[in-house]
Amino acid sequence: MPLPDDAVEARAQGWRTLAALHARIEDALERALQAAHGLSVTEYTVLDVLAKQDGWHMRMQQLARAVVLSQSATTRLVTRLEKRGLLSRYLCEEDRRGIYTEVTGPGRELLAEARPTHDTTLTAALDEAVEIPELEPLVRSVQDLTRV
DSSP states (O other): OOOOHHHHHHHHHHHHHHHHHHHHHHHHHHHHHHHHHSOOHHHHHHHHHHHTSGGGEEEHHHHHHHHTOOHHHHHHHHHHHHHTTSEEEEEOSSOTTOEEEEEOHHHHHHHHHHHHHHHHHHHHHHHHHTTSTTTHHHHHHHHHHHTO
């Protein structure tokens, strides 16, 4: 049973609002992280996701899912970070088909330097967005999630 036109429009408007908030935040983070640390948002996210793993490593396919990239895009990104000395890859001892990625010492250092920039920029972007009437309810929802 199809949705009534007003429900379809409400859903579409909700999606546009979410996309607008995401774009604002990602743009602010991208500018701040690039300027201060030479990292893209996605590069920061990869380092952050890996840093939260036991042993600081993850299988490549798990990493791709965690950062919402295709496996080929993840491989290209990991290769770039590996060339910069921020990540390393190695074969899984139990399953030679599996490849792990882990954060190196320099990667951990850069992440530690970048984390305050990320957190401050994210807070500022949300504080700005909450002042926009169309975004305010969504920003409040995001802020409520972080209070849990």
